[in-house]
Amino acid sequence: xxxxxxxxxxxxxxxxxxxxxxxxxxxxxxxxxxxxxxxxxxxxxxxxxxxxxxxxxxxxxxxxxxxxxxxxxxxxxxxxxxxxxxxxxxxxxxxxxxxxxxxxxxxxxxxxxxxxxxxxxxxxxxxxxxxxxxxxxxxxxxxxxxxxxxxxxxxxxxxxxxxxxxxxxxxxxxxxxxxxxxxxxxxxxxxxxxxxxxxxxxxxxxxxxxxxxxxxxxxxxxxxxxxxxxxxxxxxxxxxxxxxxxxxxxxxxxxxxxxxxxxxxxxxxxxxxxxxxxxxxxxxxxxxxxxxxxxxxxxxxxxxxxxxxxxxxxxxxxxxxxxxxxxxxxxxxxxxxxxxxxxxxxxxxxxxxxxxxxxxxxxxxxxxxxxxxxxxxxxxxxxxxxxxxxxxxxxxxxxxxxxxxxxxxxxxxxxxxxxxxxxxxxxxxxxxxxxxxxxxxxxxxxxx
Amino acid sequence: xxxxxxxxxxxxxxxxxxxxxxxxxxxxxxxxxxxxxxxxxxxxxxxxxxxxxxxxxxxxxxxxxxxxxxxxxxxxxxxxxxxxxxxxxxxxxxxxxxxxxxxxxxxxxxxxxxxxxxxxxxxxxxxxxxxxxxxxxxxxxxxxxxxxxxxxxxxxxxxxxxxxxxxxxxxxxxxxxxxxxxxxxxxxxxxxxxxxxxxxxxxxxxxxxxxxxxxxxxxxxxxxxxxxx
Ligand SMILES: Cc1cc2nc3c(=O)[nH]c(=O)nc-3n(C[C@H](O)[C@H](O)[C@H](O)COP(=O)(O)O)c2cc1C
Numbered sequence: 001x002x003x004x005x006x007x008x009x010x011x012x013x014x015x016x017x018x019x020x021x022x023x024x025x026x027x028x029x030x031x032x033x034x035x036x037x038x039x040x041x042x043x044x045x046x047x048x049x050x051x052x053x054x055x056x057x058x059x060x061x062x063x064x065x066x067x068x069x070x071x072x073x074x075x076x077x078x079x080x081x082x083x084x085x086x087x088x089x090x091x092x093x094x095x096x097x098x099x100x101x102x103x104x105x106x107x108x109x110x111x112x113x114x115x116x117x118x119x120x121x122x123x124x125x126x127x128x129x130x131x132x133x134x135x136x137x138x139x140x141x142x143x144x145x146x147x148x149x150x151x152x153x154x155x156x157x158x159x160x161x162x163x164x165x166x167x168x169x170x171x172x173x174x175x176x177x178x179x180x181x182x183x184x185x186x187x188x189x190x191x192x193x194x195x196x197x198x199x200x201x202x203x204x205x206x207x208x209x210x211x212x213x214x215x216x217x218x219x220x221x222x223x224x225x226x227x228x229x230x231x232x233x234x235x236x237x238x239x240x241x242x243x244x245x246x247x248x249x250x251x252x253x254x255x256x257x258x259x260x261x262x263x264x265x266x267x268x269x270x271x272x273x274x275x276x277x278x279x280x281x282x283x284x285x286x287x288x289x290x291x292x293x294x295x296x297x298x299x300x301x302x303x304x305x306x307x308x309x310x311x312x313x314x315x316x317x318x319x320x321x322x323x324x325x326x327x328x329x330x331x332x333x334x335x336x337x338x339x340x341x342x343x344x345x346x347x348x349x350x351x352x353x354x355x356x357x358x359x360x361x362x363x364x365x366x367x368x369x370x371x372x373x374x375x376x377x378x379x380x381x382x383x384x385x386x387x388x389x390x391x392x393x394x395x396x397x398x399x400x401x402x403x404x405x406x407x408x409x410x411x412x413x414x415x416x417x418x419x420x421x422x423x424x425x426x427x428x429x430x431x432x433x434x435x436x437x438x439x440x441x442x443x444x445x446x447x448x
Numbered sequence: 449x450x451x452x453x454x455x456x457x458x459x460x461x462x463x464x465x466x467x468x469x470x471x472x473x474x475x476x477x478x479x480x481x482x483x484x485x486x487x488x489x490x491x492x493x494x495x496x497x498x499x500x501x502x503x504x505x506x507x508x509x510x511x512x513x514x515x516x517x518x519x520x521x522x523x524x525x526x527x528x529x530x531x532x533x534x535x536x537x538x539x540x541x542x543x544x545x546x547x548x549x550x551x552x553x554x555x556x557x558x559x560x561x562x563x564x565x566x567x568x569x570x571x572x573x574x575x576x577x578x579x580x581x582x583x584x585x586x587x588x589x590x591x592x593x594x595x596x597x598x599x600x601x602x603x604x605x606x607x608x609x610x611x612x613x614x615x616x617x618x619x620x621x622x623x624x625x626x627x628x629x630x631x632x633x634x635x636x637x638x639x640x641x642x643x644x645x646x647x648x649x650x651x652x653x654x655x656x657x658x659x660x661x662x663x664x665x666x667x668x669x670x671x672x673x674x675x676x677x
Contacts, residue, residue: 151550156512210527227492
């Protein structure tokens with residue numbers, strides 16, 4: 001323990017003490033705001049500590065449960081998405097998909113690498129705001145085409161050559177917000193795809209231009225099915241805020257798949273205040289969404305894909321145990337490609353940050369060549385190597401999830417269930433609807 | 449001239465039949481009867497055919513159209529010709545909200561009035577409305593032309609990008625960053641060409657129109673513009 005500082009008479013003085021309210025980060029932001037007059041825009045997801053999958057543990061088999069032999073007994077990971085209405089549902093070898101990230105926010109090389117990695121792993125990748133590029137269509141065996149409010153680059157040919165369509169209502173990082181892509185990243189190609197002048201700060205709309213509300217959504221889904229001959233699964237993606245109702249309304253509107261993205265989910269660029277204060281953590285959103293599907297008798301018929309802070313096979317297993325059918329990853333995939341890698345530390349320092357904390361993805365100067373449109377930087381990412389790294393990461397996550405599932409005696413990842421879980425904190429127990437470890441107490445439900 | 453009666457055959461069959469047509473098809477003129485306000489009629493066409501619909505249509509008629517010419521002898525619901533890429537869509541009656549939303553190309557002609565958000569986020573289409581248009585029309589419109597012989601409702605061209613708006617009548621109010629701009633010869637010529645394409649060559653005097661466009665003040669985030677949002 002440090003000694004007290006002394007006053008001139010040699011008597012002990014109080015320690016310098018930081019406020020828990022006005023922390024150094026808070027004060028730095030006040031000074032920044034005062035000097036610039038503009039809110040902070042950044043990439044990535046919520047950085048504050050939130051109740052998350054780390055607060056859950058698996059119980060594993062014991063006398064009452066029977067485990068499966070690791071690396072010997074089968075534990076199936078395959079998942080089929082879209083079988084509710086689509087005549088051509090998508091079959092994935094692993095329930096870990098690559099989330100939609102826009103060309104514009106990411107370089108063409110990065111999009112290609114994501115496609116290559118997903119294809120090697122037998123899973124799907126997703127376009128994003130700004131439309132479909134040849135690089136990603138060409139290298140993605142299964143490509144989900146996002147249908148966004150902005151409709152940048154939206155055209156019926158790409159709709160037809162997609163393997164599924166994802167209607168984006170919102171994102172976990174910013175439920176209720178649109179997108180932004182600052183001028184630095186609007187080069188001629190990006191501008192051309194979006195029908196906008198190069199170099200301007202561009203906003204993506206937060207509402208769809210030609211429908212409002214669930215009754216209209218149903219008609220929109222009908223139109224998309226007409227145009228694609230009823231073949232393609234139609235996903236509806238929402239940011240986690242009112243997961244019970246949003247999931248129910250999406251299912252009622254005719255979605256084949258609901259994608260639910262929690263507040264830790266990454267974004268290419270949004271106001272910090274939005275990222276940190278709007279929406280709820282994915283941990284709190286899964287059970288209500290599953291409940292909505294169960295109440296409609298549609299759990300497992302309409303698949304639930306969840307995202308927002310999925311980093312490891314443990315997270316995958318926990319999300320599935322809570323009732324999701326699959327997960328999506330964004331930030332983790334970018335890190336696998338080389339985002340925030342310490343090898344670029346000198347350059348991060350030059351940008352006023354450090355490896356691991358770099359989040360100025362909107363500025364387009366990414367040393368790792370991922371969130372940029374600058375050719376000199378984008379060239380640093382080898383899409384073949386990047387794809388290989390992503391495939392490795394996906395393989396590790398899948399193996400980890402299988403390891404846990406076998407330990408819980410499950411021959412399919414989907415057989416994981418809430419009963420396999422306990423929570424370390426009261427908050428997580430309440431949100432996930434599982435008992436606090438060592439008790440039978442599910443806050444708000446039982447065991448008082 | 450094949451006729452398809454939606455009273456007796458399902459919509460999916462009509463659309464499937466039309467999708468199956470090759471660009472060199474001989475069956476170039478189709479008539480659709482009994483639309484009864486059904487949605488997504490003739491949406492997603494991709495061949496240089498003409499389709500005439502006898503009656504009122506629901507949402508998204510001729511949505512995402514490419515190459516085809518679609519004539520609606522009636523009124524159109526929300527999002528007629530939404531995201532059209534090319535071709536020609538003609539509504540003989542009135543159109544509901546979001547007519548021509550996000551359309552990238554082709555031409556949309558509405559003989560009557562159009563509701564709110566006509567030409568919202570338009571990306572290159574030419575829209576000609578012979579009547580008046582509702583509020584928030586050409587919201588975030590990016591490219592193309594919107595020509596209105598009648599009046600425009602509130603907040604015309606809010607947060608507009610490079611689309612050009614020509615209005616002959618009154619404009620209730622302009623949206624953020626939308627201003628009246630000088631009509632120069634090039635604009636009168638462009639307007640004349642659009643009127644001509646809409647079948648109004650020589651009938652309407654381009655000099656009766658005012659031009660509206662983006663002041664381009666919101667193209668870069670600037671704290672001094674915060675009041676405009
Ligand atoms: C760089 C970047 C760009 C993104 N672009 C889009 C987008 O265009 N459309 C969309 O729906 N979500 C977008 N997202 C969100 C992801 O689809 C996904 O919801 C999120 O990344 C999942 O959380 P995670 O990053 O913690 O894995 C983007 C995320 C990132 C990191």
